């Protein structure tokens with residue numbers, strides 16, 4: 356038998372008021388100790404806010420101390436520190452609200468997990484099938500999981516099925532591992548009806564017994580039938596103080612021995628939770644009720660300390676014996692596949708996810724065509740007269756901004772939500788994957804799809820406006836590259852931001868700065884000399900220069916404007932004369948090269964250079980995103 360033990364786990368956080376001022380500190384766990392044995396389920400029970408989830412996070416090594424917080428204590432498995440590499444146990448953590456890729460079916464999700472754990476193709480089908488059966492997921496095996504992974508929210512499996520899938524996904528195939536298995540499950544029954552909750556507890560007991568795993572789960576108000584199924588119980592009072600730790604069947608007897616008798620036909624779980632709960636004075640003036648419940652809880656905690664002290668010598672001897680026994684399972688084995696295989700598997704998932712989001716892509720396509728029609732309609736056939744220069748420049752700038760904004764918002768909106776799922780998977784000790792294969796597969800699948808929309812937008816708009824046909828190919832290429840550059844900026848901001856709200860707040864501001872620094876030609880704004888070096892980082896600048904050059908190179912202007920608006924102006928003799936004079940005096944440009952010269956841009960081959968700069972900015976953003984993913988892996 357193996358033992359998961361934790362000793363004197365303390366967690367103190369700095370507290371702040373609503374205005375962010377320090378108000379002191381709060382001791383969430385005040386030295387919690389306990390143990391759980393392999394092949395058994397330990398249920399952590401206690402009133403709301405007593406620290407059950409915090410304890411589970413501490414056991415899994417997920418508790419992250421912010422500045423000023425304190426974490427102490429030791430968690431061991433068979434005497435070796437649990438959260439160090441080379442421990443003799445695989446650790447699986449099942450979150451309260453598990454997140455998955457929404458468009459994959461239950462079977463596909465488990466198949467990918469099995470493959471990421473390095474199972475051979477021959478074993479995968481059998482393993483997935485047996486897991487589906489064991490976790491009662493056969494009826495929904497081919498239903499999409501659902502939820503929201505960044506595209507649109509998808510209807511999928513029920514809450515209970517989702518929880519069972521999470522447990523299956525985290526423990527898949529680990530029973531065949533040479534190491535021990537620790538499964539930590541946070542609130543597996545919350546939100547389920549009593550029958551489903553009972554079934555869930557049965558599954559946990561089954562995993563513990565079949566896989567000889569240490570299963571530790573937090574439970575909310577289990578009904579008597581569920582309570583009788585778990586092997587051991589850890590009852591916590593406020594501050595994570597232990598009120599009982601031992602076999603669940605002995606809890607009633609123990610409390611009887613300290614003067615708290617469970618009435619007949621009463622759910623023992625409810626009885627013990629009530630005993631350690633504080634009856635808060637609800638303002639009816641009877642403060643004695645609250646004082647009495649405080650007194651009762653303090654008495655129970657003190658009684659447990661005395662009881663523990665009495666039994667300590669015996670239990671310590673037992674523990675030392677266990678630690679001294681060399682574990683037959685103490686063979687650390689890396690349970691994952693190589694980066695190339697990870698890449699292939701994750702690219703397959705990214706493609707499936709994207710393919711099944713065709714509805715969203717259809718909407719994006721309609722929006723691109725609609726916007727192009729609006730742009731084209733407002734600037735219909737600008738002609739080749741002197742006035743068309745200004746209109747061309749304006750339309751090109753608008754196209755760059757529109758393309759950038761759409762791509763930026765898409766990645767700001769989607770990536771942080773996808774990261775929540777990916778973070779869970781990456782941090783898995785077994786069957787996890789590295790940021791590199793994930794990120795590369797995402798880029799290779801999604802970027803080409805994202806580039807289609809600006810090409811459609813430009814392809815519809817350009818002939819409507821009457822843009823230069825000779826430069827059309829380069830114009831569309833620049834817009835496509837711009838979409839990739841803006842999307843990479845969105846990924847970068849999302850990866851550096853702590854959450855999607857921060858990313859969505861910062862993203863548009865960064866884009867506005869890009870726009871401000873993007874017009875070095877002075878067509879719309881002047882960039883001060885001091886900020887000129889920064890403008891090299893502006894993705895709008897490179898796109899704008901690219902589309903200007905592709906548009907104006909080789910263009911020859913006519914003497915007169917032929918569009919309706921210009922004809923209207925030309926009706927006045929004064930207007931006609933003014934325009935003709937400008938053209939003769941050489942003030943109005945005669946060729947596109949004149950325009951480019953006037954804007955301070957090279958007259959030949961600059962569009963290709965600008966495209967290279969766009970690629971440079973994109974690569975830089977991707978590199979920063981990758982570095983952030985590596986640094987924040989598992990956080």
Ligand SMILES: Nc1ncnc2c1ncn2[C@@H]1O[C@H](COP(=O)(O)OP(=O)(O)OP(=O)(O)O)[C@@H](O)[C@H]1O
Nearest residue numbers: 368370381383401402403404405406407408409410
């Ligand atoms: N970072 C934090 N800063 C301040 N207080 C915190 C922090 N994390 C947790 N708490 C507080 O610590 C207490 C324990 O939280 P925890 O989520 O572990 O309780 P719980 O027993 O799981 O509750 P529930 O059963 O309601 O889910 C709560 O009062 C919570 O508000």
